Amino acid sequence: METIKQDFIRFVKGSPLYFVCSVIYYFLASRTFGLPEGFILAGVFYVASLLLVFTPAGEKLLRFLERVRKIETKEEKAYLLPLFQEVYDQAKLINSKLEGIELCVIDKMAVNACAIGKHTIAVTKGAIETFSENELKALIAHEIAHIAYGDTIAKLYAVVGNGLFSFWVLILRAFLAIVDFVQTLYKRPGSERLVVIVLRLIVDFALFLIMFLMNAVVAINSRSNEFRADKYAFELGYGDSLLKAFYLLEKIVLGDNGSIIQRMTASHPRITARIEHLETLLDQEKPMQGNPWNLS
Secondary structure, eight states, X not given: OHHHHHHHHHHHHHOHHHXXXXXXXXXXXXHHTOTTHHHHHHHHHHHHHHHHHTSHHHHHHHHHHTTEEEOOSHHHHHHHHHHHHHHHHHHHHHOTTOOSOEEEEEOOOSOOEEEETTTEEEEEHHHHHHSOHHHHHHHHHHHHHHHHTTHHHHHHHHHHHHHHXXXXXXXXXXXXXXXHHHHHHTTOOHHHHHHHHHHHHHHHHHHHHHHHHHHXXXXXXXXXXXXXXXXXXXXXXXXXXXXXXXXXXXXXXXXXXXXHHHHHTOSSOOHHHHHHHHHHHHHTOOOOOSOTTOOO
16 A cells, blocks of 8 residues: 555656546546535545556556557567666666566557556557667667656556546436437427537537546646656667657658647647757756656
């Protein structure tokens, strides 16, 4: 329980926006069932979700959903494990609490990598085929940063919160649909049906607005975490390699052509913005003093 408490405190300090949004999710869900029963039910679910998020069960679930597998072939082990171990050993010199992290593979040709929970880093087959050894090291360093700062716990926690809110939305829409069906079945006056239709439109708009604002707020936090993870990789000594990886990735994705809404809710900053951030760090590079990571 002490470990769970520490993870929770680190999560709240590192990603306060995730926490605030999740509290709002739980509040709205609790209102569905009235008072005080709703708060009791939401509270039970809240505790259960914490146990899921901060224990290996949640990590295993996300591994399954993301189709993450362990490194299996001799070729994969011979190539990937030494790269990972070099970066991992370097990171543990700064934060000795980084224990039990495992490098895994996702069998997709998309060029990507991710960190899950407290013990999993995964790279896609596409990333393995695209990046050089040094660029892969930089990518691994970036993902280790997400675990070191508790960003992965925040994402898992947000998934749980979104799930509860989606359940609340489903109940509310189902209730309005049933009311509409009953009115149709019993041939209620058109004015009464119109009230229900208008109410459904208002609810749909309100839900869209709430979800958009929540996603935009969480996205701001997520983009900030990405810059922080880039800086972590730079401070471990992989800044040049990460910069090369970003330039290569920028050619692959061909810039940011998303809509305004897509950009507002994007979980990652523009590649060009991250390139500028790294170039600034490299231009200003000087000996680091103390513990620049500020990890606890």
